[in-house]
Amino acid sequence: MSEEEFLITKEYKRFQEFCEACRQYKYIGLCYGPPGVGKTLSAKNYSNWDLIEKIARTNFISKKQLDIPHDICNTDTMFYTAEVVTSPSQILNAINNNTLMMVDVRSQAKNYHSKQQKNSNSESDFDNYTHPSLVIIDESDRLKLNALEQIRDYYDKHHCGLILIGMPGMEKKLSRYPQLYSRVGFVHEFKSLSQEEMIFIMKNNISEFFAALDPKDFTDHEVIAAIVQVTRGNFRLLNRLLKQVERIMKINMLKTLTKEVILSARECLVIGV
16 A cells, blocks of 8 residues: 555544544544554644645755645644653644744745746635644653643643544543643544455555455455454554565465465564554
8 A cells, every 4th residue: 555545434534523623622632542543644644744744854946846735725733743751841842843844834835826826815724823723742641741731831822722642541641630631622532443444445455466355255255354353453454464465475476365365474473462
């Protein structure tokens, strides 16, 4: 599967609605789920953060050949991944720096599309906004009390939506900080992929080995059942398994995907509980 390709699943739709609710009502939202289910990938896709960072890193000459989507003109979501050791001043500086990067990229996108449309007066909806309307902080369970207090202070001052993403149990940890927890308006549990969504992802994989899978064919049914059993709906593990399967198929010049290939690929992976 291409690294730039993002497939819209039912869980992502639920996450999208959760983000919009936090933005609209300016609440703090908690999003938690086991590792590998797609929390970070979904947050980056929702905020266009990979593209924002790519535009910010691209030099002026190369930027002329870069296709900048019009959506970036109206981006107003800031994404930040908490570091392992984060002091209050570090997290505030990181949020401010990422916000400046977002505002700068938004301005570049506006200028790019103004020239494309030959309309210098076109403006984005957020040209005058120097602070994001939604802040998403990933790996929030790394943060200590002082850093969380700094985030609460930022939230109170800027009156924006805020989403904290972490592992299961994060909501119990935060409940020990009543000043922050009392501001939580929404909680979203990021669940594993269903079997139907896993089939959807496999059939939309760029590899020919998965695109032709038919649940009505017994051999393909065995393959799907084996993949479901090995991955248990974990998006990250599914992606790793599919890449390993593709490698084995090409090395052995196989044209038919079977259950045995899946089990061989599984032996090449380190799979935790």
